[in-house]
Amino acid sequence: MANQNLTKAKRAKKDEFYTRWEEIEKEVNAYIEYNKDVFRNKTILLPADDPFESNFFKYFAVHFNDYGLKKLIATSYDSSPVVNQQLSLFGDEEEEKKTGKAYKIELTHVEDFDHDGVFNIKDVENFLLSEKMKLNSSVGSNVLSYLHGDDKYVPGDFRSKEVTSLRDESDIIITNPPFSLFREFIKWVNPKEKELLVIGSFNAVTYKEIFPLLQENIMWLGVPFQSGNAYFYLPKEADTSRFAKGVYDPENNTVKFRNVCWFTNLDHGRRHAPLSLMSFADNIKFSKHKQIKGHEYLKYDNYDAIEVPFTDAIPTDYDGIMGVPISFLDKYNPDQFVIEGLAAGNSRKTGLYGDVKYTPNKLDRGGCGVVQGERKYARILIKKKE
Incomplete structure (x- = not known):
């Protein structure tokens, strides 16, 4: 039933699913364990990952120094339902909620914001709040800015000139792209030139645009989700009636899919573990x-x-x-x-x-x-x- 719901989500393009911290941590640890310097001196781009909501952004911001990142960039999407919900967490900005805004944040360093001797998620959240307040004042922010889009794409669309320019300066692209745009997203990333770690439907392995990349070892699958189950958060106003019983968890506002996986060209140990087989x-x-x-x-x-x-x-x-x-x-x-x-x-x-x-x-x-x-x-x- 989860697979059927994934198909329905693709067809309707109602595929706003947000990745949990624990899923990101488990996956990234596999690459760090294989190569502790996999992210060192690298610029990571998180397209369509709103810095105020995205666990991808928060995770890599918290581990910025641990992993030795050069720069962390995240962009949000103007039409994302999350953008128009989360702003209320950072002040009374009714006019901005009506118009919708897409953000870009670029970090080249992080610090202990509250000076308690420990750098953690609270520092990231307080830092974001501070920069948000600066952005809407005469002071201005040095790291946070608005995206404007272009004559073809809305602000924050990965295909826009602004985000494409950010792609060009980045080393690794990491995100959970819309299922309905997966083919186009992988083409945009170009795994022959950029490293990536993204989530997609397992059925994508049979796409004519994807299979040759797997066949030629330009891209491969990451570490599977625990027991084959991937859990994602939904936007607060998402239509949950389309999910079968047992797929949507109202208590945690999560949806479970079995037919998704990580696609990457970052190496990990599991990829080199020989299958134990019989004659x-x-x-x-x-x-x-x-x-x-x-x-x-x-x-x-x-x-x-x-x-x-x-x-x-x-x-x-x-x-x-x-x-x-x-x-x-x-x-x-x-x-x-x-x-x-x-x-x-x-x-x-x-x-x-x-x-x-x-x-x-x-x-x-x-x-x-x-x-x-x-x-x-x-x-x-x-x-x-x-």
């Missing part, structure tokens, strides 16, 4: 899956490859092409396997199938793997690395 014979003899135990592996009707319906059932002694579930990408080790292509609807049309030998089949919808006349869900076509 052909041992899988058939000992596999926990009834489709495998006591059976032979089946070949596709339309691909020169075998069907492997579970990642842990990949045989270690097979040198040919194997079709595995897209969830394989959560455990993909580029030192262990090579991604040859994608067997999915329209993959033939979009050229995502690679060089795997293919025989057209009326059931495959332009590329799905077919086994004994039964069409399979999208499969990643892999081969053991030589």
Whole structure:
């Protein structure tokens, strides 16, 4: 049901979901543990992350010195429902709430604002309040300013000239972009030139704009959410009636999705952990899956490859092409396997199938793997690395 709600959210473009601190912390720690200097002397851009509300901004501001950042930039979005709600927390500014404002904040250093000997989230919040007050006075702020947009995009839209200019000066782009604009956002970031850490729908791995980046190891998946569940905060005025029972938690104002993941090109240890697998014979003899135990592996009707319906059932002694579930990408080790292509609807049309030998089949919808006349869900076509 969570997947269905994610689809509905995409279609309606009602995809304002805000990332929790604990999710950010868990993910970022994986990169720090692998390389403690991963963020050192780097400029991080957080597009569409309002500094007054975004946990991304607060998290990296708190850890600015710990990580050795060069600069932290965050921008908000004029049409975001959060922008028009949060301002009341910082004074009576009714006129500004009516018009809506998008902010840009640029930090090159942080300090113990209340001089209590400890730098923490309270210092960040007090600092923001102080700069907000300066911005609306004759003094002005040196770090906080308004965005103005351009003739094509509203203030704060990542595609605007202002935010694109900030992208160009940044080293790493980190955010939870709108699901409905994920393709366009990744293209805008350009993972061939910029480092990134963003959240998106797991189904995006099959997009013609995304799959080649994964296949060529230009981008990969980050560390999975705990137990596959990702929890996001909703804006206070969000329509929660569209979520199924058990997906929306009214007590915490959070929504749960299972079909989302982190996309990145920052390295982490899990990516290099080899899969522990069994041979052909041992899988058939000992596999926990009834489709495998006591059976032979089946070949596709339309691909020169075998069907492997579970990642842990990949045989270690097979040198040919194997079709595995897209969830394989959560455990993909580029030192262990090579991604040859994608067997999915329209993959033939979009050229995502690679060089795997293919025989057209009326059931495959332009590329799905077919086994004994039964069409399979999208499969990643892999081969053991030589």
